[in-house]
Amino acid sequence: MADHDDLDVNAFTTAIENFNRFYIRLPALEKLSFTTLSVLDTLAFGGAMRLTDLTRTEQISQPGITQLVTRLERDGLVERRPDPSDGRAVLVHITDAGRQIGRSRHDDRTRHLDPLIAQLTPEERQAIAGALPALARLAELGRAQNRSHR
Numbered sequence: 001m002a003d004h005d006d007l008d009v010n011a012f013t014t015a016i017e018n019f020n021r022f023y024i025r026l027p028a029l030e031k032l033s034f035t036t037l038s039v040l041d042t043l044a045f046g047g048a049m050r051l052t053d054l055t056r057t058e059q060i061s062q063p064g065i066t067q068l069v070t071r072l073e074r075d076g077l078v079e080r081r082p083d084p085s086d087g088r089a090v091l092v093h094i095t096d097a098g099r100q101i102g103r104s105r106h107d108d109r110t111r112h113l114d115p116l117i118a119q120l121t122p123e124e125r126q127a128i129a130g131a132l133p134a135l136a137r138l139a140e141l142g143r144a145q146n147r148s149h150r
Contacts, residue, residue: 028108035060037105039068040077043094044102046143048081050089057146077101 024034032040035058042057043049049057055065069092072078077098083089117125 023109026109026112028105032101035068036072037101039065039072040094040098040101043078043092044099048091048093050083050091054092072098 038058039054042054046057051062051065051069054069055062058065060068069078069080073080075097076095078092078094080090080092083091117128120128
């Protein structure tokens, strides 16, 4: 592991894990499993994908992803369409209803975080605001790395 004098990566990892533990459990109007939400998020931000690619990004078995996509398709949250580059394959696309779930979760989380953020000091809010560009860039680097491993 590289030495970064200006950032303790272990402490950063711990802070992100602690925040994620809280964040993913925020109450939401849409009561869906973490895996369902993850698949919808992957499709919303990554675009249409083959089932085999979803097994890698979601880290679940081929039968598991097939069963989940079948259920999501039945619920109108995704749809399968032929892959224009390979007529034998299909791509899974998110529908408008699937995208709405993501927007609803975002709105729910914003509503729950707002009063908590109001309890932070102005300095703490400034520190978070100052970190946003770096966190966005880190997420972008992670997405690019994941795409290159497909």
